[in-house]
Amino acid sequence: xxxxxxxxxxxxxxxxxxxxxxxxxxxxxxRRESTCQKAIALGSVDEASVNISLLAAAEVVFICTPLAxxxxxxxxxxxxxxxxxxxxxxxxxxxxxxxxxxxxxxHFIGGHPMAGTADSGIEAAQRDLxxxxxxxxxxxxxxxxxxxxxxxxxxxxxxxxxxxxxxxQHDRAVSWISHLPVMISAALISACINETDADVLxxxxxxxxxxxxxxxxxxxxxxxxxxxxxxxxxxxxxxSLQQYRHNLDELxxxxxxxxxxxxxxxxxxxxxxxSNFVPDLYRNPV
Numbered sequence: 182x183x184x185x186x187x188x189x190x191x192x193x194x195x196x197x198x199x200x201x202x203x204x205x206x207x208x209x210x211x212r213r214e215s216t217c218q219k220a221i222a223l224g225s226v227d228e229a230s231v232n233i234s235l236l237a238a239a240e241v242v243f244i245c246t247p248l249a250x251x252x253x254x255x256x257x258x259x260x261x262x263x264x265x266x267x268x269x270x271x272x273x274x275x276x277x278x279x280x281x282x283x284x285x286x287x288h289f290i291g292g293h294p295m296a297g298t299a300d301s302g303i304e305a306a307q308r309d310l311x312x313x314x315x316x317x318x319x320x321x322x323x324x325x326x327x328x329x330x331x332x333x334x335x336x337x338x339x340x341x342x343x344x345x346x347x348x349x350q351h352d353r354a355v356s357w358i359s360h361l362p363v364m365i366s367a368a369l370i371s372a373c374i375n376e377t378d379a380d381v382l383x384x385x386x387x388x389x390x391x392x393x394x395x396x397x398x399x400x401x402x403x404x405x406x407x408x409x410x411x412x413x414x415x416x417x418x419x420x421s422l423q424q425y426r427h428n429l430d431e432l433x434x435x436x437x438x439x440x441x442x443x444x445x446x447x448x449x450x451x452x453x454x455x456s457n458f459v460p461d462l463y464r465n466p467v
Contacts, residue, residue, distance in 0.1 A: 183208060184335070185239030187254055189220045189229065191297060192271050193245030194306025197225035199339050202308070208235050211303075219303050237261040241331060243292075244270040248409040252281045259286050267328045273355060273406075274413040275319045275348035283321050288328045291319035291348055294341060295359070301403050312340035319348045356417035358458065360410040361425060364418070366400025367407065 182205050186193045189211040197207045197220065209226035210233050211217050217229035228235065236242050236258060244251050244258075251270050258268070269292045272278050279291040296314040298305060316336045320329050336343055346354075376382040411418055435444045 182206070182241065183239045185210070185236035185242035186226065186245055187233070187236065187242060187258065188245035188247075188250075189216050189225065189303050189306075190245060191301050191303075191305040192294065192310075193243065194220060194223070194225045194303045195296075195308070195310040196243055196245065196271075196339075198306060198308045199311065200335070201225070201227065203338055208239055210235055216303050223303065223306070225303065225306055233258055234261045237263075239266060241267045241269070241335065244268065244272075247405060248272050248274060248278075248413050251278055255282050255285065255289075264288075267331050269318075269332050272413075273359065273410060275317070275351045277413055279319055279321065279348040283323075287323070288325060290324055290328060290332050291351075292332065292336075293317045293319075293351065293355070294336075294339075296341075301406075309340065311336075314341050315344055316341035317344045317346060317351050319346060319351055352414050353417045353420075356414055356421045360414055360418045361421040363399045363402065363407050363410060364422060365425065366397050368400070370397050370400050 184200050184205045185208045186197055187210045189197070189209050193209070197209060201207050201224065207226045207228075209217065209220050209229040210231065211220070211229065212231060214231055217231060220226045220229050233254075239262075242258065242262070244254060246254050251272050255268065255270075262268070265288060267288045267290070268282075268286055269290045270278060270282075271292055271294055273293055275291045275293060279289075282289045282291075294311050294314060294316045296311050296316075298307075316339070318329070318332060318336070333343060373385060374382070376385065432444070432447070434440075435447070
């Protein structure tokens with residue numbers, strides 16, 4: 182199958198590696214010629230160009246650009262595609278993307294692989310990035326079954342676990358487990374660097390270990406991605422942040438009141454609840 186990838190960063194490049202390993206012919210498009218050449222040299226794509234018309238030969242196209250570029254790029258792309266070409270994206274917000282593109286292209290399916298690293302760019306691309314990871318699809322009621330089947334088969338071949346939901350449900354869910362953690366993590370780092378005693382700050386930096394590493398990781402990631410999450414999933418993220426602030430205020434009150442018994446009960450409840458979100462860590466502790 183000829184498969185196109187528009188946007189050769191971490192996700193697009195990783196897709197290319199896996200799709201080529203399965204025998205697909207991968208066509209890549211990037212804004213920079215240097216990225217195109219690098220993707221070919223790394224073996225992520227068979228052909229690459231800065232010209233979007235290269236994707237006219239693709240049977241399926243994955244849009245792997247930053248969120249703000251997805252709709253504008255699709256608007257340009259569809260002028261070059263046969264009407265039966267299947268188009269899907271990998272954006273971390275779905276409702277505004279699906280709402281904008283579905284009227285333009287009948288064979289469009291919103292998608293979001295829950296995979297990635299703190300790094301970006303084609304150099305960060307890696308093989309088997311999607312194995313065992315959730316991959317959300319948000320087809321509309323009018324999306325042709327044949328188009329859904331094609332995308333599902335490709336996603337399964339990546340080793341990912343497919344989930345179907347409505348775009349709005351997706352955005353509310355990821356606001357809790359993806360977008361909110363980015364903001365919380367960023368706030369943690371910001372709070373730490375606001376320590377006014379230079380000696381204490383320096384000591385904290387020297388003592389930082391696994392606890393700080395784990396809780397600060399996503400806050401130290403790609404700033405552009407964080408802004409796009411907030412911009413395109415604004416209301417759901419605000420709701421999550423407000424609920425988080427309420428829970429944080431509860432903890433502050435318990436500590437101020439020295440209510441250690443209630444605090445312990447609350448921490449016991451969160452300890453037990455965590456396994457519902459990351460069960461693999463409890464089956465295979467590290």
